[in-house]
Amino acid sequence: MDRFTRLCKAKGLKITPQRMAVYEALKNSKEHPSADRIHKQLMPTFPSISLDTVNRTLITFARIGIINVVEGQGDPRRFDPNREDHHHFYCLSCTKIFDFHDPDLEQIRIPDQVTRMFTITGKRLCLSGYCNECRHQKAETAAPAN
Amino acid sequence: MDRFTRLCKAKGLKITPQRMAVYEALKNSKEHPSADRIHKQLMPTFPSISLDTVNRTLITFARIGIINVVEGQGDPRRFDPNREDHHHFYCLSCTKIFDFHDPDLEQIRIPDQVTRMFTITGKRLCLSGYCNECRHQKAETAAPAN
DNA sequence: TATTAAATAGGATTAATACGTATTTGTCAA
């Protein structure tokens, strides 16, 4: 019995073909896709699956801790199958999210004032700016008004 | 001439009553409000202002660097008038965002591999979990399925 | 104070998400 099955059982979730499909699709994704994106991806092989189910499933997975909902800037909600400690760079232009790791950053210690006030379940350094593809076009896109 | 006026002029933005109102409303806010929230807040004193204008104005402000768009988890887009270096705690339950500062965290050094690949304009430690008000209810809210 | 480009209001549209409900389907115990 694999990790996924085990976790579902432990949390009292039924193992359905839809859930397996969503899990597989997200696991194999190198991006940080939205529900809509995963739904589109599944359509060819699983035409009957509904967007609502994909969305609910992803949120359920996030709640039980198989995946994460990640920070965006008003985008549709996006998900991350990578549950190792890592950090994100968010491109303000194309809205892609890039992962990175760094041993020094693992040392980041959360101040006591914070742990006293809140129960912390997630910790991430969030960088934003322009990715390599976008930064050359930045001058233009950042120019005009309103 | 105040900071706001100066910045608008420098960026070639016209100074309109709407922009001044939006700027004031956000500056005086202790939260990290959405466009809709600010619009509602302005309605009593500025009934003719449209949500579209509020939204466009906030995005414009973010683009010229007066304010920031902040990380959320699929929420409506939210804004932050605080442009000092600071960090965020995001409550998964009530979606409030709390600011915090810490001298140690100012020392965080972005790895070279990252600065080489991207142009970084924003840096923030993003914590998530449950705020003091919500953590006591956590047991219940985190329980059931789907 | 006349000109003009920029900005606004507000209705319409699109997109993302959530809801309601009838139906289907895993799960578990007999």
Place this chain on the structure above:
DNA sequence: TTGACAAATACGTATTAATCCTATTTAATA
């Protein structure tokens, strides 16, 4: 193995957020 039941699904509808369109207004400037 099967029957019962709670859980999950599909899908239509509703809601909410964001954006677009365009006629009108307005701030800036000379």
